[in-house]
Amino acid sequence: MRILAIGAHPDDIELLCAGTLVLYHQKGHEVYICHVCDGNKGSMIYNSKELAKIRRNEAINSAKLIGANSIWAGISDGEVVLDLGSREKIIDVIRQANPDLIITHSPDDYHSDHVNVSRLVFEATYLANLKLWKTNYPSSDRLPYLYYMDTLAGVNFIPSEYVNISDTIETKIKMMMEMKSQLGWLKDMHNCDAPEFIKSVAKFRGFQAGVLYAEAFTQQKLYPQGLTKRILP
Numbered sequence: 001m002r003i004l005a006i007g008a009h010p011d012d013i014e015l016l017c018a019g020t021l022v023l024y025h026q027k028g029h030e031v032y033i034c035h036v037c038d039g040n041k042g043s044m045i046y047n048s049k050e051l052a053k054i055r056r057n058e059a060i061n062s063a064k065l066i067g068a069n070s071i072w073a074g075i076s077d078g079e080v081v082l083d084l085g086s087r088e089k090i091i092d093v094i095r096q097a098n099p100d101l102i103i104t105h106s107p108d109d110y111h112s113d114h115v116n117v118s119r120l121v122f123e124a125t126y127l128a129n130l131k132l133w134k135t136n137y138p139s140s141d142r143l144p145y146l147y148y149m150d151t152l153a154g155v156n157f158i159p160s161e162y163v164n165i166s167d168t169i170e171t172k173i174k175m176m177m178e179m180k181s182q183l184g185w186l187k188d189m190h191n192c193d194a195p196e197f198i199k200s201v202a203k204f205r206g207f208q209a210g211v212l213y214a215e216a217f218t219q220q221k222l223y224p225q226g227l228t229k230r231i232l233p
């Protein structure tokens, strides 16, 4: 399968579903990681232009750890809005990957960029394979499965499926540690130590799932898809 994870900011995918992406990679599937925003407002040290460049490189280095392709939509932080231009940008993200499965933010997330990315991905998932809709990339040729990943610290998220990431959590943490510019920011802004945060949430979800470490998801059911089988690893 071709797996596409779409997160708002460079570090969302790494925090919320990277353990599952590592598993997919290990099983021989092709993984694409898209960051919709360029991360240009998340710092007290760099200016926006410097920061966007730094975060682009961090995203590429992080994706490299699992041989994933990094896609960049280039929208400024806080500027993800629901309009036709944004919808076409996300259609092109999907068209670049032509995925069998997409993972993105929950519609009940707490951050406007996350919520709007979730909505745009929901819309574009159904539209990317329309041949008569001309964009910068040729239309995709399938209707992908769509899953929503956990929120930060599980706030306002009731999972319906879990993935056992006990064997991949260390690689997940390594992927997050490549987001070097964000480690200090998370600490200063939210008193969040990234590795401890990842382990604590994964352990909590692991308790729920009956394994050591887990990631949590819900499925967006779409017509017409076979919904009788387990899709996640």
Ligand SMILES: [Zn+2]
Pocket (backbone or CB within 6 Å): 008, 009, 012, 111, 114
């Ligand atoms: Zn984010």
